[in-house]
Amino acid sequence: MADIFNLRSALVAGVALAALVPATPVFAQAADTMVTEEDEIIVSARRRDERLIDVPVAVSAYSQADLERLQAIDLAGIQGTAPNLNIVQGRGSATSANIFIRGIGQPDALQTFDPAVGVYVDGVYLSRIQGALLSLGDVERIEVLRGPQGTLYGKNTIGGAVSIISRKPDLNVLKGQASALYGSYNQILLNGYLSAPLAADKLALSVAAQWDKRDGIVTDPRTGRKYNDRDSLTGRAILRAQPTERLELLLSGDYTRQRNALTLGYATAPLAGIRPIPANPYGQYDYKASTSFRGDEGQRLDHWGTSLTANFELSDAFTLSSITAYRKLRPDLFIDIDATEAELGDVFVGIAQEQFSQELQLKWNTERFSGVVGLYYLDEVVRSHQEAYADDLLGIPFTRLIDDRQRTRSYAAFGQATYDLTDQFAVTAGLRYTHEDRVYDRLTTVATSAAFQPLFPPFSFPGSLPAPFNNDNKASFGAWTPTLTLSFKPTPDTLLYGSASRGFKSGGFNGRANSINDLTVVVGGVPTIVTQFRPETVWTYEGGAKGSFMNGRVRLSANAFLSDYKDFQARVGGGSLAVFPVLNAGELRIWGLEGEAAVRPTDRWNVRVSVGYLNAEYREFNDGRRPPTFSCNPTGNAITCEPAFAPPLTLTLGSDYTIPLGSAGGLTFGGDGRFVDAHFLSVDNRSNLREPGYWVANAFVQFDSAAGWYLRGGVKNLSNSLYRTDGQEFSSVGNIQTVYFGDPRTWNATVGFRF
Incomplete structure (x- = not known):
């Protein structure tokens, strides 16, 4: 612990120094490939192509080469590589992306909660975390x-954004690549990409596909069955048309199909019921867990979408863009929440989600004045059918049946503009107004023996509540969210900036309400029915510096930020049997330091560093069921009241070195190591749902031939570290407290070619 403390202290001091002395910052904002000065890193974070070092925003960028070095197959492959970024496979599901930035994310995977971090694919927002663990082919x-996004992006997000930009088909050049990987647990990964011009300068088509299959890494000792496998097929096609020099059309379609076995965690607390089970039933975790499911129950997902993007240059300065998209999501998930042979928290969740979105943008870029104004509309309908099986909880046949439907209509107008007051000083201002209407309907019933049926009457929402709440299933939320940034460029390749921005996440309805108890909270000592949770808002203040030095061989930046959250939305456990209230728990404050560096000591050697420090605390946590009022911990101990998924320190170190082999090609050796500090995996800080901190190291060696083909061998999790990535807290149902672990050490070998 002393070594970790010393490491943390030294790194925090270094980042603090970088933030306070911006003329010579210590870390950088991009994890991209080190390039020559003429091959600048270009990003579109502000809806126009800009050099990364000119963007006064905390943004990290990853090229396709970066993703290959990270051995990233899907979105989880960039876990921990940007400061204060946490991307893991969602709890209990192989299809979900649970994303936290600066300690803010979606603490409950239920589809009635909005993500705090938005995932965008070519500008199209994905409304649900299910199906968002995208392949990267x-x-x-x-x-x-x-930080908060909204004055540039169609859909606002309060914690941050992950924007995925696909490769456009080339209008003139035939391009392609393919690869085949074989690895541990019989993993087979096939990738293919082809871009072909159909009419020179006018029309081109690209097609990409990926097949990923791997045996399960978790074994049930009682049956010998394997779980936590991989089995997905994805494809994308993009048709690009440029009928005139000023008009570009992009028609895109994608499809993802997943067919997995169960995703099992491990029970970390003693389970109560008619079949008591001790904590850690198979001792120290060794990728063994049990389940009460005995058939072919698993996880299925079909996810597809299409979009049409039109970019029309009205003049040399103005461009009008339209993004029209439709998406459909169909996950059918069996989840053993308790991860034991007992039938306590076994569920089926079938979701039918579809969304239509339309975004219009008017962008301009003149000598001193640039910006974007836009309109956005989203219409989403999400239905679910859920079944919860708990025969072993009370010793009676028990199945809870849930059917619900939520419709959300979101409207927004937004704009952001930058004015260069001088060649060095610029001011950026933005404003957004968001309005959302929601309608939510829910019906729960219980299938049990006739003698116990009266104990579990049907509960409908609306319908089962007393007046005046009986028909309270509609809600509207709205907010103004401004942003202001001042930036100064001491030299053409350095930047200093300061910003203030407000973020907003809509309110909603408790998607776990099975009785009036779930909607009853203590307000001022009085039990009160609360049918909705309010929106949460944040003000974030940030200052930073970035620069490029030595002809692009050194790229550095650092930033410091402070975020004040109000009405933080929390689903809390404990208390009465099977009660799941959702609270606007109160206030939290998060401040931190972030930095990245990309250094190229020689033409053959790249070094990358990323570090993030978080100081996160609840300033108020209102849960009237527990004394004192300010406590998120079920023991009432406010000392351990910390936001979940907010490790104080995250660190990534990466390097690669290439040895030229003359006309044969080149040999590259590379690797990276990631450290994630101790943090809680549940909102209410249960000691069983805590990751004590870990290191993960990866390495690869690759031969690139002059003819365009390559061979690569890689190892992930070299030291076979055992680390927790996520948790399930359903303590009010048999004391369920389940954790999920990252993959053990694995190896892989790849052969591929490019042209």
Whole structure:
């Protein structure tokens, strides 16, 4: 612990120094490939192509080469590589992306909660975390923006954004690549990409596909069955047309199909019921867990969408863009929440979601004045059918049946503009107004023996509540969210900036309400029915510096930020049997330091560093069921009241070195190590749902031939570290407290070619 403390102290001091002395910052904002001065890193974080070092925003960028070095197959592959970024496979599901930035994310995976971090694919917002763990076969780059977003993006997000930009088909050049990987647990990964011009300068088509299959890494000792496998097929096609020099059309379609076995965690607390089970039933975790499911129950997902983007240059200065998109999501998920042979928290969740979105943008770029104004509309309908099986909880046949439907209509107008007051000083201002209407309907019933049926009457929402709440299933929310940034460029390749921005996340309805108890909270000592949770808002203040030095061989930046959150939305456990209230728990404050560096000591050697420090605390946590009022911890101990998924320190170190082999090609050795500090995996800080901190190291060696083909061998999690990535807290149902673990050490070998 002393070593970790000393490491943390030294790194925090270094980042603090970088933030306070911006003329010579210590860390950088991009994890991209080190390039020559004429090959600048270009991002579109502000809806126009700009050099990364000119963007006064906390943004990290990843090229396709970066993703290959990270051995990233899907979005989880960039876990921990940007400061204060946490991307993991969602709890209990192989299809979900649970994303936290600066300690802010979606603490409950239920579809009635909005993500705090938005995932965008070519400008199209994905409304649900289910199906968002996307494959990366045809990605040009990924941009990770930290902090509230809304004056530039169609859909607002309070914690940050992950923007995935696909490769456009080339209008004149035939391009392609393919690869085949074989690895541990019989993993087979096939990737293919082809871009072909159909009419020179006018029309081109690209097609990409990926097949990923791997045996399960978790074994049930009682049956020998394997779980936590991989089995997905994805494809994307993009048709690009440029009928005139000023008009570009992009028609895109994508499809993802997943067919997995169960995703099992591990029970960390003793389970109560008619079959008591001790904590850690198979001792120290060794990728063994049990389940009460005995058939072919698993996880299925079909996710597809299409979009049409039109970019029309009205003049040399003005461009009008339209993004029209439709998406459909169909996950059918069996989840053993308790991860034991007992039938306590076994569920089926079938979701039917569809969304239509339309975004219009008017962008301009003149000598001193640039910006974008836009309109956005989203219409989403999400239905679910859920079944919860708990025969072993009370010793009676028990199945809860849930059917619900939520419709959300979101409207927004937004704009952001930058004016260069001088060649060095610029001011950026933005404003957004968001209005959302929601309608939510829910019906729960219980299938049990006739003698116990009266104990579990049907509960409908609306319908089962007393007046005046009986028909309270509609809600509207709205907010103004401004932003202001001042930036100064001491030299053409350095930047200093300061900003203030407000973020907003809509309110909603408790999607776990099974009785009036779930909607009853203590307000001022009085039990009160609360049918909705309010929106949460944040003000974030940030200052930073970035620069490029030595002809692009050194790229550095650092930033410091402070975020004040109001009405933080929390689903809390404990208390009465099977009661799941959702609270606007109160206030939290998060401040931190972030930095990245990309250094190229020689033409053959690249070094990358990323570090983030977080100081996150609840300033108020209102849960009237527990004394004192200010406590998120079920023991009432406010000392351990910390926001979940907010590790104080995250660190990534990466390097690669290439040895030229003359006309044969080149040999590259590379690797990276990631440290994630101790943090809680549940909102209410249960000691069983805590990750004590870990290191993960990866390495690869690759031969690139002059003819365009390559061979690569890689190892992930070299030291076979055992680390927790996520948790399930359903303590009010048999004391369920389940954790999920990252993959053990694995190896892989790849052969591929490019042209």
